[in-house]
Amino acid sequence: MSFPPQQRVGAKAARPAPFVRPRALAISLAVLFSTGALALPGEPAKAQSPQAAATLHAVDLAAGPLSEALTLLARQTGAQILFSEALTGGLQSGALHGNYATEDALRLLLAGSGLSAQAHGAQTYTVIRAPAQANEPTALAPVRVLGVTEGSGSYTTNLTNTATKLDLSLRETPQSVTVMTHKRMEDQGLDEISKVLEQTTGLYFNNTNVVGGDSNFVYSRGFELQNYQVNGVPRSTRFGFKNDIADTAVFDRVEVVRGASGLLNGIGEPSGAVNLVRKLPTRGFQAHVAAKAGSWDFYRVEGDISTPLSESGKVRGRLVAVHQDNGTFMDRVKMRKDIVYGVVEADLMPGTVLSAGVEYQKHRSTGAGSAQQGTRLSFTDGTPTGFSRSANLAADWAYTDRENLTLFSTLQHYFGNDWRVQLDVEHSRREFDMVQAGLSNNLTRQGGGAFRAIRYGGKPEQSSVGLYATGPFELFGRRHELVLGGNFSKMEGRDRGFQRLDANIGNAFDFIRTGDYPYTYLAPNGNGSTTHDKQSGVYASARLKPTDRLSVILGGRLSNWKTRTDRYTAAGAFTRGVTNEESSVFTPYAGLVFDVTRNVSVYGSYTDIFQPSTNYDSNGELLKPAEGTNIEGGVKLAFLEDRLNLSAAYFETKKDKLPEYVPGPGGSTSYGPTGQYIYQAVDGTKTTGYELEVSGQLTPAWQVAGGYSYSSPKDANGNARLTYIPRRMFKLFTSYRPAWLAEGLMLGANVRWQNRIYDAQHSQGSVAVVDLMAQYEINRNLTATFNLNNVFDKAYFTNINFNNGWYGEPRSAYVNLRYAF
Incomplete structure (x- = not known):
């Protein structure tokens, strides 16, 4: 059995995809990689009239993840916007407020992302990877952020690579991982990393001093948690490099792996890594x-x-x-x-x-x-x-x-x-x-x-x-x-x-x-x-x-x-x-x-x-x-x-x-x-x-x-x-x-x-x-x-x-x- 890639459809709840035969999956994958998204059944393509093209919609979108912006845009314009998380994952969009035609709003949202919208008739679009210009080498757009949580409004994430450097979902990662998202830190008022760790499942913040002191310890699975990384770069375990005093204002999220993390940290306790x-x-x-x-x-x-x-x-x-x-x-x-x-x-x-x-x-x-x-x-x-x-x-x-x-x-x-x-x-x-x-x-x-x-x-x-x-x-x-x-x-x-x-x-x-x-x-x-x-x-x-x-x-x-x-x-x-x-x-x-x-x-x-x-x-x-x-x-x-x-x-x-x-x-x-x-x-x-x-x-x-x-x-x-x-x-x-x-x-x-x-x-x-x-x-x-x-x-x-x-x-x-x- 094979599991088809998940596709998000703006303004409609995605249904769980059924199991399909390998041949059907191969055809679907061919469509996916040729268009950038899986095609879903829809109405036959119709010529768009100039009047329809000029229809303006009230658009009110805050800055945040591109996938969320596309979903909201579909709701606000009544359009069907098809896109794959494989393309939009990690990308951000700017705020957009005012009256726009759907195509214009899409163009502004996708500007600089390396993606474009392909029309399939009236109010139906597929987000695809923008074709390279004639004088440019074929290369992926700079999808440079994995699992970005700022603006998602979520208490979880779809991607993490702290455990193995492989880009995996939480379900695909064979270790226990907690991701403290931007939204959760904001809602709970967790403005210091020490407070974040105190709220993390399986961790105990052994608070014995004011923040900044030398005797506050974090324990996980019976051992002191000493390994800290910033953007995946390991920090020294020596005193002075403890990041429990760090302020969350500069971070999108905090990822905590429980258990040994020697693959990426080199040395450390079997407690985990932050x-x-x-x-x-x-x-x-x-x-x-x-x-x-x-x-x-x-x-x-x-x-x-x-x-x-x-x-x-x-x-x-x-x-x-x-x-x-x-x-x-x-x-x-x-x-x-x-x-x-x-x-x-x-x-x-x-x-x-x-x-x-x-x-x-x-x-x-x-x-x-x-x-x-x-x-x-x-x-x-x-x-x-x-x-x-x-x-x-x-x-x-x-x-x-x-x-x-x-x-x-x-x-x-x-x-x-x-x-x-x-x-x-x-x-x-x-x-x-x-x-x-x-x-x-x-x-x-x-x-x-x-x-x-x-x-x-x-x-x-x-x-x-x-x-x-x-x-x-x-x-x-x-x-x-x-x-x-x-x-x-x-x-x-x-x-x-x-x-x-x-x-x-x-x-x-x-x-x-x-x-x-x-x-x-x-x-x-x-x-x-x-x-x-x-x-x-x-x-x-x-x-x-x-x-x-x-x-x-x-x-x-x-x-x-x-x-x-x-x-x-x-x-x-x-x-x-x-x-x-x-x-x-x-x-x-x-x-x-x-x-x-x-x-x-x-x-x-x-x-x-x-x-x-x-x-x-x-x-x-x-x-x-x-x-x-x-x-x-x-x-x-x-x-x-x-x-x-x-x-x-x-x-x-x-x-x-x-x-x-x-x-x-x-x-x-x-x-x-x-x-x-x-x-x-x-x-x-x-x-x-x-x-x-x-x-x-x-x-x-x-x-x-x-x-x-x-x-x-x-x-x-x-x-x-x-x-x-x-x-x-x-x-x-x-x-x-x-x-x-x-x-x-x-x-x-x-x-x-x-x-x-x-x-x-x-x-x-x-x-x-x-x-x-x-x-x-x-x-x-x-x-x-x-x-x-x-x-x-x-x-x-x-x-x-x-x-x-x-x-x-x-x-x-x-x-x-x-x-x-």
Whole structure:
């Protein structure tokens, strides 16, 4: 059996295509590739009269995905517009408002897209690939964006390539993938990546500090999630390159792959990878400004403009700027951030697109600085402290400064045989300066305690280059897909040493109330270190189609990794570090996807994992690389032309030589002879579990996204690990447009539930938090969104570990006004 390509028909709901015989499919494919869309039965062609051609229609289309614009245009003009998602997928169109003849409106929508409309009589058109001019080489139009979600209004996407670099739908990908779309981030008010990850199925955001601190961790399937990519380019796992402080204003979507991702990342944990996909210029003009205000003096302004920079639209630009000031529910904590993002894109020649841009973010938090400034759970005699959610154990002069600058460029070329090649170049500079000052351990009921102030500072930089090619090939009379690629990165991290302060404090309760402790300047002590990391690798993946229903995805990577840390002292002594390296480490990838029906697939996948350690033992020696395997299987369903996706997965992850933090006496922070935290290597760790997820459109007015996850991390002896991470989590966000109540109104609700967490001293029962959302389109340009989070003001901890706790955010409210031009 064969499944025919899906075709969308404007103004009409597409019916599921029946199974057809191979010969019928071959005829259909011949029509598809010759015209750019499958022909559907229609009325006989009729000559169009001049009067009909001159008929004008009221057209009101916002900027967004081209496929959506074509569908809306068909409804507004009464025309039948036939097109294939294979042609329109990823393309954007500009806004169009006014009175137009159908052909004129189509011409304007398709301008610069490499597509054209072919008339088949009165008010019937087929969108096809525009023929090349006589003096131009035959090449594909620059369809340069996959799975674009901005303007789609959807909570899911039709394409992703974060797992294998193959352009696949969620159903075709043999791993668990969550795509946090632009619309969902906008509806829930998720303006930071940390908030996005907190809402993602299967992930637990172990919040132990203010945003920008050094001790916030994300866990997936029993392991820390360390791998971040931006536009598919891997970032260093070293501190300073964490992207949890990144602002979502510059991103179209966030794609999260759960499970091992060594094929593309080279090194990493078997937890998964986060791919942040930047916004790009649109071919038509679009712009918006937004202002947001809320609890704890939260104020945010945002501007985003995208416009053609040449009359032909072959050069386009986009600029995003954000300023935010806010307090938090904790006393004395203030935060401020500024973001500027700019990108220019140009069509150099048919099928060739070059883009270049800059991303800058400055983030400052004052009044808090580390997990030690969360809250102490117990006094030294074991009795609960009972501190309120607003209690702050940090000095008012504690701070965190983070400054990020990234320069990037991408060159893409699309060949006439459906192959494309892409080159990515990126240079990232990070700078951080943090003072952690506040109460340490050993707090007595009488108010006695210890005060500690530590300062960290560094300037890491990373340069990256990635190159890959992907396209179809023929073998044994069948069509398959192939990816060939490689990447290289070089990271240099310069860290400075500073003086520190340890003292006793007489009345800790007065200090907690005021944050007042004599300011002490922690000057550089002259010591420092420079870390040099290099990583390179080549990879390949292929999607083989031995039958119409079966896909076999095979891949592999050869990785090289090298690191060295040099140290110097105030006395001028320099010690060249020992070079640690791994060469030609092979990471396999294997997956099977079997299409039970055109909407249902079962799958299985296997991959190894390889993780050089960046942690040190009690002797100051670098731990040996960790090794592991990941096995996953499940079922995926896709309906309504991939506008609704469901999945169920079972997984088992094993890992040896897992770095595990070793706390000091009484849960105090442990430091080795080099000043690094102390870790130990643990063998035989294993996590088993399952995940259920849904995302997309239940009806045109009702969307849903979320899921249920269970994971059970255990050590080699079968004992539970990471008990301060919930085993079971349920997250679900849904929105509905009740047209019967008010036109332009959307209502939403979000539920987050987790089961019990505990450590050796403390425990917390299951927790459920409910959020509400209301959005109203005041007019065509102005939209108001109201978010009420933690409606029932549930008091709970996001972390309890080593006698420290961090409260989840209390009830909060935010209003966002967005004006689109």
